[in-house]
Amino acid sequence: MNMRHSSRLAIRLILLGIGIGCALPNQASAQWTQVKGPAAISMSQVYAFGDNLYVRTDSYPLTRRDGFGFAYFLVESHLYTSADSGRTFRDFSFGALALDVPAFAHRGNDLLTIIPGAGVLYSYGGFLYWQIVDTLVPHRGGLNGIASVRNKIFVSCNGYGIQRFNDTVGHWTLLDTGLTSKNISVLSSYADTLFAGTADSGIYRSTDLGKHWVNTSVGLTDRNIYSIVSNNNIILSMTRTGEVYCSTDNGNDWKLIFTDTLNHWISSIALDSAAIFVSPRKGGLFRSTDSGATWVALDAALTRAKVNSISATKLGVIVATDVGLFRSDDEGDNWSWVQIKNGVFYTSVFGMAVLGDTIFAGSYGNGVFRTTDQGNTWAPIDNGHDSNNIWTMETDKDIVYTDYPLYKSTDRGDHWTYNGNAPIGAYPTSYFRLGDTVIVGTANGNIFISDDDGVSWSQKSSLALAGGSNIYAVLYYNGILYASSRDDGIYRSTDFGNTWSLSLDRSVGDFFMALTAHGNVVLAANDKGIYRTTDEGVTWDTLLDYVSFEALQVVGNIIFAAGDGIYISTDDGATWSVDQYKIQNNAFASFVVGNDGFLYAGSNYLGVWRRPIPELRVNMNISANESNSEQNYPNPFSSRTTIGYTLERGSPVSIVIYNALGVDIFHHTAEYESLGRHSVVWDATAFANGVYECHITADGVNESRKMILRK
Numbered sequence: 124m125n126m127r128h129s130s131r132l133a134i135r136l137i138l139l140g141i142g143i144g145c146a147l148p149n150q151a152s153a154q155w156t157q158v159k160g161p162a163a164i165s166m167s168q169v170y171a172f173g174d175n176l177y178v179r180t181d182s183y184p185l186t187r188r189d190g191f192g193f194a195y196f197l198v199e200s201h202l203y204t205s206a207d208s209g210r211t212f213r214d215f216s217f218g219a220l221a222l223d224v225p226a227f228a229h230r231g232n233d234l235l236t237i238i239p240g241a242g243v244l245y246s247y248g249g250f251l252y253w254q255i256v257d258t259l260v261p262h263r264g265g266l267n268g269i270a271s272v273r274n275k276i277f278v279s280c281n282g283y284g285i286q287r288f289n290d291t292v293g294h295w296t297l298l299d300t301g302l303t304s305k306n307i308s309v310l311s312s313y314a315d316t317l318f319a320g321t322a323d324s325g326i327y328r329s330t331d332l333g334k335h336w337v338n339t340s341v342g343l344t345d346r347n348i349y350s351i352v353s354n355n356n357i358i359l360s361m362t363r364t365g366e367v368y369c370s371t372d373n374g375n376d377w378k379l380i381f382t383d384t385l386n387h388w389i390s391s392i393a394l395d396s397a398a399i400f401v402s403p404r405k406g407g408l409f410r411s412t413d414s415g416a417t418w419v420a421l422d423a424a425l426t427r428a429k430v431n432s433i434s435a436t437k438l439g440v441i442v443a444t445d446v447g448l449f450r451s452d453d454e455g456d457n458w459s460w461v462q463i464k465n466g467v468f469y470t471s472v473f474g475m476a477v478l479g480d481t482i483f484a485g486s487y488g489n490g491v492f493r494t495t496d497q498g499n500t501w502a503p504i505d506n507g508h509d510s511n512n513i514w515t516m517e518t519d520k521d522i523v524y525t526d527y528p529l530y531k532s533t534d535r536g537d538h539w540t541y542n543g544n545a546p547i548g549a550y551p552t553s554y555f556r557l558g559d560t561v562i563v564g565t566a567n568g569n570i571f572i573s574d575d576d577g578v579s580w581s582q583k584s585s586l587a588l589a590g591g592s593n594i595y596a597v598l599y600y601n602g603i604l605y606a607s608s609r610d611d612g613i614y615r616s617t618d619f620g621n622t623w624s625l626s627l628d629r630s631v632g633d634f635f636m637a638l639t640a641h642g643n644v645v646l647a648a649n650d651k652g653i654y655r656t657t658d659e660g661v662t663w664d665t666l667l668d669y670v671s672f673e674a675l676q677v678v679g680n681i682i683f684a685a686g687d688g689i690y691i692s693t694d695d696g697a698t699w700s701v702d703q704y705k706i707q708n709n710a711f712a713s714f715v716v717g718n719d720g721f722l723y724a725g726s727n728y729l730g731v732w733r734r735p736i737p738e739l740r741v742n743m744n745i746s747a748n749e750s751n752s753e754q755n756y757p758n759p760f761s762s763r764t765t766i767g768y769t770l771e772r773g774s775p776v777s778i779v780i781y782n783a784l785g786v787d788i789f790h791h792t793a794e795y796e797s798l799g800r801h802s803v804v805w806d807a808t809a810f811a812n813g814v815y816e817c818h819i820t821a822d823g824v825n826e827s828r829k830m831i832l833r834k
Contacts, residue, residue, distance in 0.1 A: 169443040170227040171436040176205040177227060177234065178212075178441075178448055226310070230271040237266040237278060243288070268310030272317055275332055279307035285319060287333050298333035313353035318374060320348030326360060328374050342377035343368060354394050354435070357414075365389045367401055369415055380415025393433035393440070398454050400440060402430030408442065410455050421455040447489075447503070472725025474516035475715040478523060479797050481535050482715065482723055484731050485513025485525055493536045497719055498733055504536035517556055519802065526551050529561070529577050553607075555597045557756045557767045557802060562620075564594025564606055570620045583620030598638040600645055601754045603659045607635035613647050615660040619757070626660035639675040641682060644695040648672035653684055655696045666696045673712045673727075678769060685711035685724060689734075702734075718773060718797060755817065759831035760807070766817055766828075767802040774822035778803055780830075781816045788815075796821075807832050 168179040179202045203212040228235040234246045243266075268279035276288040277298075284305045286295040299305070304324035311318045317329040325340030326348055340346060345362035352359050358370045360377065367381035367389060381389070381401050393400045399411045401418070406429050408421045432443040440451045441461075448461040474485030484492045484501070490511045492501045508530050515526045523532045529551065530539045553564040563571045563580075570583040593609035604616040605626070613627040613635055627635075632651025639646050646666075647654045653666040653675075672686035684690040689702040689711060711732075713725035721733040755764045766778060776796045780789035788810065791803045807815075815830045 167443060168227070168432045169434045169441045169448065170432075171434045171441065172229045174206055175234075176434075176436075176441060178203050178205075178443055226267065226269050228269045228271045228276075228312070230274055230276065235269055235271060235276060237269045239266045242266075243269065243276065243278060268307060268319075270310045270312040270317060272312050272315055272332060277310060277312075277317060277333055279310040279319060281307055281322075283307075285310065285317075285333055298329075298336075300334060301336035301338075302327055303338070308348055309351055311351040311353065313358060313373075316373065318351050318353075318358070320351050320360065322347050322363075326351065326374060326377075339374040340377070341375065342370075342379070344379070349389075350392055352392055352394060355396050357394055357399075359392050359394055359399065361389050361392045365403070367392055367399075367415070369399075371414075378415075380411070381409070381418065390429070390431055391433045391442075393435040395435035395440070395454075398435070400433050400435060400455065402433055402442070406430070408433075408455065412454075421458075470730050471712065471727050472731055473712050474513045474525065475713045475723060475725050475731075476516040476518045476523060477715045477717050477723075478518045478521065478535060480718060482717055482731075483516050483518075483523060483536065484723075484725055485516045487512050487514075491516075491525060491536060497717075497721065498723065498731055501731075504532075505539070506537065507539035507541075508532075514552060515554060517554075519556060524554075524556065526554050526563075529554070529563070531577075553594050553596045555599060557599065557765050559804070560756060560765060562597045562599060562604070564597045566593050568594060568608065570594070570597070570604075570606060572620060583616075584622055595634070595636045596638040596647075598640060598645070599756055600640040601643070601659065602758055603645075605638055605645060605647075605660065607638055607647060607649075609634055613638075613654075613660065613663075626656070627654060627663045631663075631665065636673045637675040639677050639682065641677045641680070642695055646675055646682065646696055648675050648684060648686070653690075653696065653699075667699060674714060676714065676716075678716050683714060683716075683722075685714050687711075689714070689722070689724065754828055755805075755830050759833040761832075761834050762808045763804055763806050764830060765802050765804050766819070768819050768821070770796060770801065770821055773797045776801070777818075777820040779818045779820075780805060781818070782810070783813050783815075 168177075170177045205212045226237060236244050238244065265280040265282055266278055267281050270277045277285060278288075278295075279285050282305055284297055284299045284302060285307060286297055288295055302319070304321040304327075306322040306324075307319055308322045309320040311320070315330065317333055319327045319329075319336070321327065323346060325338060325343045325346040327336040328339045329336045343360070343362075345364050345366050347363040348360055349363050350359075350361040356371060356373075358374055360368045360370070362368075365382065366379060368377040369380045370377050380399070389401055389403060391402045397412060399415060401409045401411075403409070408430055409418045410421055411418045429445040430442050431445065434441045440455050442449050442458075449458045450461050451458050470489055471487040472484045473487055474483075476483040476485075480495055482494050482498065484494075486492065488511055490503055490505045491508060491513060493504045494501045508525070510525070510530070513525050517524045521533065521535075523536055524530070525539075530541060532539045551563050552566050555562045559574060559576045561573045561577055563573075565571070567585075569585045571580045572583060573580045594606050595609055596605075596607040598605045599619075602617070604620050606614045606616075606623070608614060610629070610633075612625060612629045612631075614623045615626040616623050627647065631654065632649045635647050635649040637648040643657055645656050645660065647656075647663075650671045652668045652670055653672060654663045655666050656663045667684075667690065670687055670690075672684050672690075674683075674685040676683045680693055682692040682696060684692075684699075690699045691702070692699045711724045712727045715723050716736065717723055717733075720736055722736050724732045724734070726732060755766045757764060768776075768778075770776070773795060776791070776793045778789075778791035779787050781787050789805055805817075810832060812832050812834055815832060816827055817830055818825055818827045
């Protein structure tokens with residue numbers, strides 16, 4: 124490996140406009156705006172009464188991609204409320220730092236909740252603030268249940284029992300007459316009756332505001348109670364081992380109606396006037412319309428989701444899952460995804476693509492999303508797509524592709540099909556597409572190539588044999604195949620993957636995450652900077668040092684780099700401009716240029732952001748009328764070759780191929796092609812060996828490439 128450092132490169136701050144004599148953008152708008160999704164937030168609870176719906180997001184560590192693949196950041200829990208059947212939501216967390224809210228109840232129009240260690244809170248009349256009822260709850264650290272009967276507030280404390288709040292004198296009274304177990308696991312109410320589930324003695328009932336308790340566990344073979352719900356004279360209880368019992372006589376007798384022998388755990392139960400709903404912990408939802416005699420598995424869209432909570436109300440059946448909130452208006456036959464809020468969405472977006480006016484976002488852990496209104500609304504699109512972890516996305520003509528493993532959609536994500544026979548035993552981590560040729564790099568250092576759009580695959584020499592592993596990026600350019608290894612650096616192959624040599628080792632930094640090319644330049648990005656080669660990987664220059672990057676993309680003559688901010692170069696990396704406005708933690712992980720004039724950036728755990736491209740151009744005098752042609756592949760070729768090109772914006776396209784005598788022998792003309800990458804296949808079976816010249820014209824800009832036909 125031959126390494127040379129270039130002289131100090133100029134970094135121009137866009138907002139300072141150093142050396143640029145043009146007006147600055149309005150600072151009120153010159154910034155990144157977070158769009159409304161994708162919103163696959165993990166929801167832990169859903170609770171409804173009257174016309175109001177309340178949902179709580181999980182407090183959990185989210186995944187951020189780094190060199191090792193994962194890093195974790197704690198996401199705080201939030202509570203949201205909706206008064207219109209889940210069409211719009213408001214943040215309801217003000218004044219309640221509720222990282223863990225075990226239960227809700229209501230007293231009149233007031234919403235009640237508990238926070239272990241803090242006490243009981245209430246929200247008067249549904250206003251967006253919380254007040255403490257009383258912080259002096261004995262043993263409040265064990266608070267795990269709350270209920271209200273006849274305007275009285277009752278709470279349960281594990282290991283201590285049940286207490287009632289006296290509004291007149293402002294203190295709590297212990298209610299334990301007949302309550303032989305203090306290991307309370309759940310507190311519930313129905314009409315004027317209180318029910319207390321225990322971890323060891325089944326269910327207790329009180330009909331006199333908690334003064335006296337009676338054990339009502341006849342028929343319960345499992346006395347470890349996890350949940351109690353009720354509606355229309357039917358009471359359901361759920362045990363820790365996955366059994367659901369039903370009582371129709373106010374808890375005097377219980378009948379086993381559901382046993383989950385496969386998953387051994389039920390996460391939630393609910394019932395309305397027509398059906399009972401049960402969700403196994405490992406995913407899916409079941410419904411019974413005959414009091415538990417028979418059960419039907421509901422929509423397959425929920426079988427991959429872990430249902431954490433169910434609420435069956437007049438708003439419909441609402442389920443809170445680990446991939447968002449869903450609502451059914453027909454007793455669970457059909458489900459619609461409910462968007463929670465306009466604001467921060469804690470989703471890591473590692474892959475993005477554009478097709479016409481549609482923006483696609485591939486997330487880690489929550490699948491694929493789509494927007495057609497500049498990010499104002501997003502919808503999950505996973506019909507036929509069985510992977511929730513998306514590393515890269517790409518479009519070619521009217522087809523959308525994702526990696527892990529390779530899926531494709533010909534109807535903009537409405538339906539997905541598995542794209543051929545993915546390499547057996549391989550874990551695809553990167554891929555490069557040019558026409559029908561797909562190059563895949565895997566986590567174990569293997570390279571697979573398909574020349575028929577994924578129908579069949581051939582394995583090339585493994586980088587693992589040369590010491591490389593976990594291939595984060597692959598690139599074929601000007602006859603050289605490049606692959607970036609997490610552990611070793613950049614490898615190159617001059618014989619299309621049959622043999623490899625180390626081109627840039629890890630002495631300059633680890634975790635090469637991206638590769639791209641333009642003109643005669645190939646660029647690589649890692650956690651320490653950006654590197655460039657102009658001699659097909661023989662030597663490399665360091666361009667940006669001590670800056671972490673995760674994504675590179677060429678659009679026209681512009682090179683975008685994303686990571687700790689957005690960087691832009693219009694001279695093949697010789698100089699760079701940095702966008703001064705950044706998002707929280709500067710966590711950009713992917714980006715795509717939309718046809719609507721916005722740059723959309725996917726982030727590490729903060730969803731999708733957008734920025735008007737004119738704001739990025741105004742101080743750099745960058746022309747919008749550019750095209751970018753790629754070297755044909757393969758080159759040399761024996762019969763057929765693919766000509767690839769990228770459009771920075773939609774425009775007419777003309778491709779003409781000339782022979783050595785200057786005679787045009789092939790034409791491709793399109794009145795209009797959209798922004799993004801396109802390709803055309805030239806079948807040269809009828810032509811003689813020689814050097815041919817390909818001219819691509821788009822929006823008044825002409826570029827040419829030489830192609831070698833060798834049979």
